[in-house]
Structure formats: structure tokens, C-alpha cells
Amino acid sequence: MYETLAKFAQTWGLLLFVLAFVLVLIYALNPRNKKKFDEAKRIPLEDEEDGNGGKRD
Template identity: 45%
Template sequence: MDYETMRHFADSWGLLGMTIFFILVVLYVFRPGSKKKADEIKTIPFKDDDNDTKGN
């Protein structure tokens, strides 16, 4: 493969692949039922926060 062939592939199919991937990620994030799971996940760093502050 030469440079021109690889560049043409990246310009056309690479861009299409990245666009499809982006659309799939957006659909996954905004799917029904994901808010509850996201709310659970966002509290993970603070689970042990009460235990750490009581000892100090």
C-alpha cells in the first residue's frame, strides 16, 4: 500500500467508521434506563467518604 491509497481509505472509510462509532456511543449513553445506572455509577467515588472523614 502506498501513501495515496492509505490516505484515500482514511479520508473515506475511516471518517465513516468514526462517525458510526460516535453515533452508536451517543445512542448507548442516551438509551432508556441509562439514567438510573449513571446515577449509581456517579456516586462510587463517594461511597467510602463518610468512613474517611469520621476517623480524622
């Protein structure tokens, strides 16, 4: 029983993780997401305001 369950989990687990990796790769490299990623990469460079309307140091 254990060997059967372990073999099933190893085989289908590997396939599940490979499929998830491919889907994430497709999402990350999709040209439609370029604008979203370009905006996100600029977030650390933007000036932020504190809660009182002033600039943070």
C-alpha cells in the same frame, strides 16, 4: 499507492469514527441506562470506609 491508501483511510476512518460516535451517543441517551448512570453520578458523594472498617477523612 500512498494516495490510494491515504484516501481509503481518510474516507473509511471518518465513517468509522462517525459510526462510533453515534453508537456511543445512543448508548449514553438510552433510557434503560438511566439507573446505572444515576448510581454512578452519586459515587463521589458516598462515604467510603478505609481498609480497617473506619471512615475515611
